[in-house]
Amino acid sequence: MAIPLSISWQEGKLTILDQQKLPHVIEYVALETLEDVYDAILSLKVRGAPAIGIAAAYGLALAAVRHDTDELQTFFHLVEKDAAHLGSSRPTAVNLVWALERLTAKVKEAATVEQGKKLLLEEAVRIHEEDEAACRKIGEYGLSLLEGKTRVMTICNAGSIATAKYGTALAPFHLGSELGRQFEVYACETRPVFQGSRLTVWELQQSDVDVTLITDSMAAHTIGAKEIEAIIVGADRIAANGDTANKIGTLNLALLADAYGIPFYVAAPASTFDLSISSGREIPIEERKAEEITHIAGIQIAPEGTKVFNPAFDVTPARLIKAIITEQGAITPGYEKNIPAVLGAYTGKGANS
Numbered sequence: 001m002a003i004p005l006s007i008s009w010q011e012g013k014l015t016i017l018d019q020q021k022l023p024h025v026i027e028y029v030a031l032e033t034l035e036d037v038y039d040a041i042l043s044l045k046v047r048g049a050p051a052i053g054i055a056a057a058y059g060l061a062l063a064a065v066r067h068d069t070d071e072l073q074t075f076f077h078l079v080e081k082d083a084a085h086l087g088s089s090r091p092t093a094v095n096l097v098w099a100l101e102r103l104t105a106k107v108k109e110a111a112t113v114e115q116g117k118k119l120l121l122e123e124a125v126r127i128h129e130e131d132e133a134a135c136r137k138i139g140e141y142g143l144s145l146l147e148g149k150t151r152v153m154t155i156c157n158a159g160s161i162a163t164a165k166y167g168t169a170l171a172p173f174h175l176g177s178e179l180g181r182q183f184e185v186y187a188c189e190t191r192p193v194f195q196g197s198r199l200t201v202w203e204l205q206q207s208d209v210d211v212t213l214i215t216d217s218m219a220a221h222t223i224g225a226k227e228i229e230a231i232i233v234g235a236d237r238i239a240a241n242g243d244t245a246n247k248i249g250t251l252n253l254a255l256l257a258d259a260y261g262i263p264f265y266v267a268a269p270a271s272t273f274d275l276s277i278s279s280g281r282e283i284p285i286e287e288r289k290a291e292e293i294t295h296i297a298g299i300q301i302a303p304e305g306t307k308v309f310n311p312a313f314d315v316t317p318a319r320l321i322k323a324i325i326t327e328q329g330a331i332t333p334g335y336e337k338n339i340p341a342v343l344g345a346y347t348g349k350g351a352n353s
């Protein structure tokens with residue numbers, strides 16, 4: 001049993017598990033330049049809100065090392081420019097801009113360019129380490145919330161490879177396996193790019209977790225037929241009122257949970273909260289290329305010239321969310337008040353706005 005990892009920083013080198021090649025090819029690729037990291041995020045080689053933030057942080061630090069100037073303000077300007085470029089790769093996961101803003105703030109403490117380069121890398125490593133610790137705590141709190149429940153449904157991959165380790169929605173299953181607590185997980189395949197069938201099934205199998213694959217359209221029937229007891233999902237951005245953006249199809253599950261009267265949980269670290277926005281209406285929804293829908297594995301399915309709408313995320317209203325599981329504990333409805341009450345001096349975006 002081994003909980004898979006997708007990001008490694010060793011001896012000054014950043015390598016990532018190419019998630020576009022999973023599950024049939026396990027390939028780690030070295031990312032050496034800003035463009036390497038930008039492309040890896042845009043093409044979903046590295047994906048998942050926390051993992052995107054971690055990769056971008058290392059990417060900014062890597063790019064800074066190459067800036068050949070002794071002039072501090074010029075260096076700061078170059079770092080800001082790099083951060084803006086990386087931040088433009090994907091719009092929905094707040095962890096991306098949150099991580100970049102943490103580094104561009106930290107670097108300003110430098111008195112020299114060399115010190116600035118060091119501060120950037122140290123902050124990237126800190127973000128990486130903090131996320132692993134946060135996800136482990138999410139797993140622990142998730143286990144207690146799921147006490148007495150076995151059959152749980154999820155969508156997309158909010159797993160170990162989408163974070164530093166353990167994952168968010170999948171953390172209770174990984175930890176449960178370590179602690180001898182068994183679950184029966186029903187994973188939605190997650191069209192259009194199959195994060196569920198390609199990544200979640202593979203990842204949970206590495207941890208000896210009992211996982212069953214269904215198509216997204218089977219969710220309603222499966223909840224009844226298999227007596228699903230709870231649904232747990234990840235998040236890409238959580239607004240101040242608890243509205244949550246997550247992979248497209250998540251709203252479907254939240255509406256089904258409400259209709260069936262089973263709990264719908266969101267699992268996310270503090271870095272996924274964006275208190276600078278009051279509701280989900282303000283969350284930018286990424287739209288991706290048509291080929292993700294018109295083709296499967298490079299084979300054209302839809303007719304030539306088919307019109308496509310391909311939103312990669314949807315927003316679940318807070319009223320459908322029974323609790324948001326964080327590293328500081330479970331946050332319950334009354335989110336405007338309870339999010340800051342539980343997260344305290346949290347590190348999400350907009351905490352001080």
Ligand SMILES: CSC[C@H]1O[C@H](OP(=O)(O)O)[C@H](O)[C@@H]1O
Nearest residue numbers: 047048049158162234235246247
């Ligand atoms: C803990 S990962 C959070 C989130 O990120 C995924 O999106 P994507 O695969 O497009 O990066 C998915 O929405 C996960 O739930």
